Amino acid sequence: MEATQYLIGVDGGGTGTRVVLADVRGTILAQATGGASGLGLGVARAWQAIEAACTQAFDSARLRLDWSTCAMGCGLAGVNNRDWLAEFIAQAPPLAALDVQSDAYTTLLGAHGGQAGVIVAVGTGSIAAVLERDGTWAIAGGYGFPSGDEASGAWLGLRAVVHVQQALDGRVRPDAFSAALLGQMNVADRDALVVWLCEANQTAYAALAPVVLAHRDHPVAAALLAQAGADIAKLVDALDPEAALPVALCGGLAAPLAAYVPASYRARLRPPRADSAHGALELARRASVGVGAGAGAGTVRGPGAAA
Structure with missing residues (x-):
């Protein structure tokens, strides 16, 4: 060799x-x-x-x-x-x-250059981890789609689809948000949505996250984003209950979700080094x-x- x-x-x-x-x-x-x-x-x-x-x-x-x-x-x-x-x-x-x-x-x-700190990675899925000062590490979350991965793209998309379902059968009024989600899914009616749901995987649901962000002022989207911020805070608390370590939000949704992290946590956020x-x-x-x-x-x- x-x-x-x-x-x-x-x-x-x-x-x-x-x-x-x-x-x-x-x-x-x-x-x-x-x-x-x-x-x-x-x-x-x-x-x-x-x-x-x-x-x-x-x-x-x-x-x-x-x-x-x-x-x-x-x-x-x-x-x-x-x-x-x-x-x-x-x-x-x-x-x-x-x-x-x-x-x-x-x-x-x-993110922390090998030094102690917390990360919450939010992309297609999500997971949080802490590297302690003694070199040990631990994780929180990360149980996977569909039951876990709070605040992830797939988590947002899975919950946004509920609004589409209700708009299609008259439980809520159809609106620009439901129309944009249907457009992203290339779906026009209930039967087509059922087919989409049967075939959709984690990646397909995560592709709906940009639609949620684009309609952040819609009550349903706003509630989902607020819950995502609260879930990020819970992950941080689980790993660093003493609030002693810096926190880096990482992944494709880090920048848009930072604004939804509670204010008391935002002061601890640091940009990842790499x-x-x-x-x-x-x-x-x-x-x-x-x-x-x-x-x-x-x-x-x-x-x-x-x-």
Whole structure:
């Protein structure tokens, strides 16, 4: 096996994948994006998206992709399901080293530069995590769609659909909000909505979140956004009851939802230093030198890391 030459950081969720490619000194060579790679959408689909984004990154850097020279760190949604994690590792290409952790952990690493702090990640799904000053970490939320993931895009979309249902059958008056949601779903009547509901997954519901935000003054949308802010506060309280640590809101919905976080919490908000993909790059660096993340999940090292 050739010596490790490249580090790959992967951030994978229910909407998309971000990849950061660096040399072994940590110099960023390229970045790329791809399709969804959250494990809840299927392990084969996850690897397909990751490999496509990695290929794009290597092509952008004008380099040849050879898995055996690469150490990869992954922060993925869904690794708390041990069966999905085991299958993901089993299907990995022959990397020099692979470390797979929750996207909450890689978001923590990136957001606070490895220092103590709290993150609440709100995107397609949601999860909160704290890194304590002694290096231990813990999570809150993140139980997944549809029962959990409070304040996430999918959570907002799932609840916004109720307004559409009631508008279609006369329980509430149809309005611009219900019409915009129907337009996003490409649905015109009750029968078409039933078909959509039977086929919709987490990503489809999350695609409705921008419609909720665009109609934030509508009473239903306003109530959903207020509840999202309150749920973010509850996640922070669960992880830092003494209110002693900085808090970073991360993910695609971080900026629009910040305004709905209660005022007493907004004073503690800090912009993240870096994103989950860069946190995953740190996992890759540690894996390449044989230093474990110390955060559970899965690590595989050596020739043909997941043969």
